[in-house]
Amino acid sequence: xxxxxxxxxxxxxxxxxxxxxxxxxxxxxxxxxxxxxxxxxxxxxxxxxxxxxxxxxxxxxxxxxxxxxxxxxxxxxxxxxxxxxxxxxxxxxxxxxxxxxxxxxxxxxxxxxxxxxxxxxxxxxxxxxxxxxxxxxxxxxxxxxxxxxxxxxxxxxxxx
Amino acid sequence: xxxxxxxxxxxxxxxxxxxxxxxxxxxxxxxxxxxxxxxxxxxxxxxxxxxxxxxxxxxxxxxxxxxxxxxxxxxxxxxxxxxxxxxxxxxxxxxxxxxxxxxxxxxxxxxxxxxxxxxxxxxxxxxxxxxxxxxxxxxxxxxxxxxxxxxxxxxxxxxx
DNA sequence: GCTCTTGTTGTTATGTTGTACCATCCGCAT
DNA sequence: ATGCGGATGGTACAACATAACAACAAGAGC
Ligand SMILES: [Zn+2]
Ligand SMILES: [Zn+2]
Ligand SMILES: [Zn+2]
Ligand SMILES: [Zn+2]
Numbered sequence: 469x470x471x472x473x474x475x476x477x478x479x480x481x482x483x484x485x486x487x488x489x490x491x492x493x494x495x496x497x498x499x500x501x502x503x504x505x506x507x508x509x510x511x512x513x514x515x516x517x518x519x520x521x522x523x524x525x526x527x528x529x530x531x532x533x534x535x536x537x538x539x540x541x542x543x544x545x546x547x548x549x550x551x552x553x554x555x556x557x558x559x560x561x562x563x564x565x566x567x568x569x570x571x572x573x574x575x576x577x578x579x580x581x582x583x584x585x586x587x588x589x590x591x592x593x594x595x596x597x598x599x600x601x602x603x604x605x606x607x608x609x610x611x612x613x614x615x616x617x618x619x620x621x622x623x624x625x626x627x628x
Numbered sequence: 629x630x631x632x633x634x635x636x637x638x639x640x641x642x643x644x645x646x647x648x649x650x651x652x653x654x655x656x657x658x659x660x661x662x663x664x665x666x667x668x669x670x671x672x673x674x675x676x677x678x679x680x681x682x683x684x685x686x687x688x689x690x691x692x693x694x695x696x697x698x699x700x701x702x703x704x705x706x707x708x709x710x711x712x713x714x715x716x717x718x719x720x721x722x723x724x725x726x727x728x729x730x731x732x733x734x735x736x737x738x739x740x741x742x743x744x745x746x747x748x749x750x751x752x753x754x755x756x757x758x759x760x761x762x763x764x765x766x767x768x769x770x771x772x773x774x775x776x777x778x779x780x781x782x783x784x785x786x787x788x
Numbered sequence: 789g790c791t792c793t794t795g796t797t798g799t800t801a802t803g804t805t806g807t808a809c810c811a812t813c814c815g816c817a818t
Numbered sequence: 819a820t821g822c823g824g825a826t827g828g829t830a831c832a833a834c835a836t837a838a839c840a841a842c843a844a845g846a847g848c
Contacts, residue, residue: 476768506825525805538827545806546826561721562776564805564834581770592764600760601779604752608636609784610741616722616778619761624769666796685834698798705835706797724805724834790848798841805834812827818820 477520477590478583478623486568487517493572494556503554511536512547513568516557521587522565560589562618567591577615583623590623637680637750638743638783646728647677653732654716663714671696672707673728676717681747682725720749722778727751737775743783750783 494513498505505513515531516523525544533539548566551557557566558578569578570591579597581590597617605612621627654673658665665673675691676683685704693699708726711717717726718738729738730751739757742749757777765772781787 504825508826540828541806542808542828543826561778562774579764581765581768583770584773590768590770592768594760594764594767597760597764600754600757601777604739604754604757605741605779605781607754608741608750608752609787610743610750610779611782611787612779613744613781614722614779616776616780617761618721618776619765619770619772619774620776621765621773622771627769627771664795668797700799701835702799702837703797791846792848793846794844796841796843799839801837803834803836805832807832808830810828812825814825815823817822 476624477588478586478625483519486520487514490517490556490568490572494554497556497573498554501554503550508536508543509547509550512544513551513556516548516551516566517568520567520589522560522563522567522582522589524563524565528566558591560618561616562620577617579617580619581623582618582620583626584620585622585626588623636784637741637748638746638785643679646680647674650677650716650728650732654714657716657733658714661714663710668696668703669707669710672704673711673716676708676711676726677728680727680749682720682723682727682742682749684723684725688726718751720778721776722780737777739777740779741783742778742780743786744780745782745786748783 491510491514494505494510512528512532515528525541525548528548529539529541529544532544536543548557552559555575556569556572558569558580559566560580560582563582567580567589571593576593579592579594581592583589601615601617602612651670651674654665654670672688672692675688678691685701685708688708689699689701689704692704696703708717712719715735716729716732718729718740719726720740720742723742727740727749731753736753739752739754740749741752761775761777762772
């Protein structure tokens with residue numbers, strides 16, 4: 469398990485390591501796949517990774533525009549679409565926001581614990597939950613393609 | 629199990645029975661709770677129940693406006709908010725759309741199988757999946773409040 | 789009857805999220 | 819040099835959702 473994956477979103481940790489790890493992994497993956505992690509896309513990935521709270525596209529845009537005057541909505545959405553296609557970020561559907569993936573390279577839809585109080589969102593990888601999802605679909609003769617699992621509530625720290 | 633709950637979204641069935649059942653259940657529940665299922669709200673519920681495909685708020689608005697000239701976005705969103713609060717419909721987060729609940733009266737967040745080809749969306753009630761969600765949250769010391777589960781893919785009919 | 793309160797609906801305007809479409813630029817292969 | 823495909827620039831607009839205040843209707847208490 470990487471330092472990044474070991475860190476929990478709601479706990480204090482060396483977040484610089486999260487970012488560095490995420491960017492390094494992204495560069496490796498894109499190089500291997502022969503796709504371009506351009507400076508613009510890397511910048512957007514960096515912005516999304518600034519926290520463990522899902523970030524809205526227009527928040528990303530505001531941040532990006534500070535150093536990139538030409539930034540417009542399509543600029544951001546194209547970068548986000550690329551990063552999602554490469555499995556480097558996830559979209560949190562219930563928030564219309566985006567979050568860095570902690571398991572980039574391993575194709576998955578993502579399972580999330582979203583704290584309603586502090587906003588911190590932790591991506592979990594739970595094989596039993598995955599199995600239960602597959603079983604539920606199978607029971608209905610349904611072929612799953614994308615599985616959205618977003619649990620909102622109170623994180624360990626806020627729920628005390 | 630009611631006739632409504634027994635019907636699968638992707639199969640042909642007597643859909644009038646779905647609607648009648650849903651409206652009757654809604655009237656009972658609201659009467660019991662002492663909340664007002666007004667003609668407007670009932671009309672919106674009826675519109676949402678016209679199919680087993682999640683319906684966007686503006687689609688509902690277009691339909692509603694045919695018989696209710698004063699209808700505006702807030703008209704529809706207020707009715708949808710009421711119906712959600714009473715557990716009569718669900719919002720499908722990954723589609724920004726709304727769907728009638730097949731188990732109104734039993735508080736739950738809903739679990740959905742969304743066909744990407746035909747659009748039919750089936751609400752399932754899977755205790756094992758529910759257990760797995762609870763367990764995953766517990767493992768992270770997370771207190772779940774709302775659980776969004778939306779599996780997109782191909783339904784039994786379209787996946788053949 | 790009156791009026792206070794609460795809940796519902798009417799109405800206008802605006803905020804937020806996401807795309808369509810075409811132009812331009814750049815690296816690379818022919 | 820020419821053409822091609824991928825990436826970005828830039829304008830406009832579509833789709834989804836809410837804020838804020840006015841109007842109205844029904845029941846409770848006087
Ligand atoms: Zn971190
Ligand atoms: Zn992930
Ligand atoms: Zn039906
Ligand atoms: Zn339901």
